[in-house]
Amino acid sequence: MELHKRLREAYPELRFLDKYNLLPPTVLGLAVYLFGGASALFIGFFLSTALLYHGTFTVNSLTHLFGRRRYVTTDTSRNSMLIALITMGEGWHNNHHYYMASTRQGFSGGKSTSLTTL
Ligand SMILES: [Zn+2]
Numbered sequence: 001m002e003l004h005k006r007l008r009e010a011y012p013e014l015r016f017l018d019k020y021n022l023l024p025p026t027v028l029g030l031a032v033y034l035f036g037g038a039s040a041l042f043i044g045f046f047l048s049t050a051l052l053y054h055g056t057f058t059v060n061s062l063t064h065l066f067g068r069r070r071y072v073t074t075d076t077s078r079n080s081m082l083i084a085l086i087t088m089g090e091g092w093h094n095n096h097h098y099y100m101a102s103t104r105q106g107f108s109g110g111k112s113t114s115l116t117t118l
Pocket of ligand 1: 060064077093097
């Protein structure tokens, strides 16, 4: 409980985003529309959001079916270079399941092979 309270006090920006979670996408959609009209809104907001979700769903489904398991984990997660290339490193899913606290997912023998760390 004390840790939770300290974390809330340490990150006021995260509390703001949690409270007003619709504000960032609304501002982005409005800004894109004002910048380029309806076609920019479609490409810069709706299409990009749909592609983002498809990338996330692809990682969370296909990398539990295909690829290599570098680390022994209690799940079926796998690393896929093809999906990592398409999703800028998110395809190193077995690495992610093995060490979830790391922002780097493409680690291997002390070398980074992920675009997420560039
Ligand atoms: Zn997973």
